[in-house]
Amino acid sequence: MATDTGQFARHMTTIERHILDQQSAFPDASGSLTSLLYDIALAGKLIASKTVQAGLVDILGRQGATNVQGEDVQKLDVYADQTIFRLMDHTGRLAVMASEEHEGLIPIPKQYPIGNYVLLFDPLDGSSNIDVNVSVGTIFSIFRRVTAKGPGTMEDCLQPGRKLVAAGYVIYGSSTMLVYTTGNGVHGFTLNRSVGEFFLSHPDMRMPSKPKYYSVNQGYERYWSPGVLRYTRYLQGGDDAKSVPGTPQPPGLSLRYIGSLVADFHRNLLAGGIFFYPADRKEADKPHGKLRLLYEAAPLAFIAEQAGGYASDGRGNILDLQPKELHQRVPLFIGDKGLVQAAEKFVAHYDGVK
Numbered sequence: 001m002a003t004d005t006g007q008f009a010r011h012m013t014t015i016e017r018h019i020l021d022q023q024s025a026f027p028d029a030s031g032s033l034t035s036l037l038y039d040i041a042l043a044g045k046l047i048a049s050k051t052v053q054a055g056l057v058d059i060l061g062r063q064g065a066t067n068v069q070g071e072d073v074q075k076l077d078v079y080a081d082q083t084i085f086r087l088m089d090h091t092g093r094l095a096v097m098a099s100e101e102h103e104g105l106i107p108i109p110k111q112y113p114i115g116n117y118v119l120l121f122d123p124l125d126g127s128s129n130i131d132v133n134v135s136v137g138t139i140f141s142i143f144r145r146v147t148a149k150g151p152g153t154m155e156d157c158l159q160p161g162r163k164l165v166a167a168g169y170v171i172y173g174s175s176t177m178l179v180y181t182t183g184n185g186v187h188g189f190t191l192n193r194s195v196g197e198f199f200l201s202h203p204d205m206r207m208p209s210k211p212k213y214y215s216v217n218q219g220y221e222r223y224w225s226p227g228v229l230r231y232t233r234y235l236q237g238g239d240d241a242k243s244v245p246g247t248p249q250p251p252g253l254s255l256r257y258i259g260s261l262v263a264d265f266h267r268n269l270l271a272g273g274i275f276f277y278p279a280d281r282k283e284a285d286k287p288h289g290k291l292r293l294l295y296e297a298a299p300l301a302f303i304a305e306q307a308g309g310y311a312s313d314g315r316g317n318i319l320d321l322q323p324k325e326l327h328q329r330v331p332l333f334i335g336d337k338g339l340v341q342a343a344e345k346f347v348a349h350y351d352g353v354k
């Protein structure tokens, strides 16, 4: 019987094997980053096993309650946050952590060794969607520490996306997928629940050359700048491009918006398109958009760039932004490179350059 050994090998590549193969390109690597990525995959499996029970909340009980097994019930985002922390705090790979769920840094407990990497994470992005059975995700960023020794500091966390050594996300959808990059392409793995292992399903992911979708919360358009409004008309196929020099023909896209960043980004990565969450001009609490630079924008920008796409705050590359604080928010335009560059042109043309 003839077998396609190439295809067989691809389908049987576990995430552990893949991460180890990537490491072999760096003979001096200590293996610490490899192990860290594998720990994240394990966290993804644990969180996935809980997300599938989300609809049982009324049976199992809500946060603060005790379930039928007599266990304390946690909200899923709290569970995700604590799972990541508890898998990572004692391994000696990290100098410090930070999470979207915590106001300050998360230090490594004193009794454990300090490592060379910094982990920032959004444990359960889009968690307001859990109750309505919509996909959510975990996003992670890994930097090398910049301070020489001792516990990691704010300086270690406040690094521009350009310095990321790895980033990725786990999406808890109709299947669970882990997508990551270490700067050598973007690779996607699908969880085989029956054996509890991630297998390489999407090697070398690239943004499709022809975008199909634009994704934005159009309900907020009354708060947008003229540039963002005109840009949206352009995406819909309007003729606003004529007034903005250097902008290609209007693409005429369909709208798709889930309201769960990982799911919106993932769909556009596979099907082609742009996601944007612009600044709200009139909402005092969102003058810089809603999404967080360190936990959401920068890691996805790294993935987008590695897949042939681009991410901007409307004025320049997200990866070049120097964070000033842990929870800094930023306008985000991410996806198809040509469409994101067109957004920058509209913003510069109608809203003026800062």
Ligand code: AHM
Pocket (backbone or CB within 6 Å): 100, 122, 124, 125, 126, 127, 128, 217, 259, 260, 261, 262, 277, 290
């Ligand atoms: P969260 O981190 O509190 O879950 O908020 C982030 C989420 C993103 O997943 C999503 O893109 C965005 O908020 C949706 O916001 P809105 O409901 O304003 O459209």
Ligand code: MG
Pocket (backbone or CB within 6 Å): 100, 122, 124, 125, 126, 296
């Ligand atoms: Mg979030």
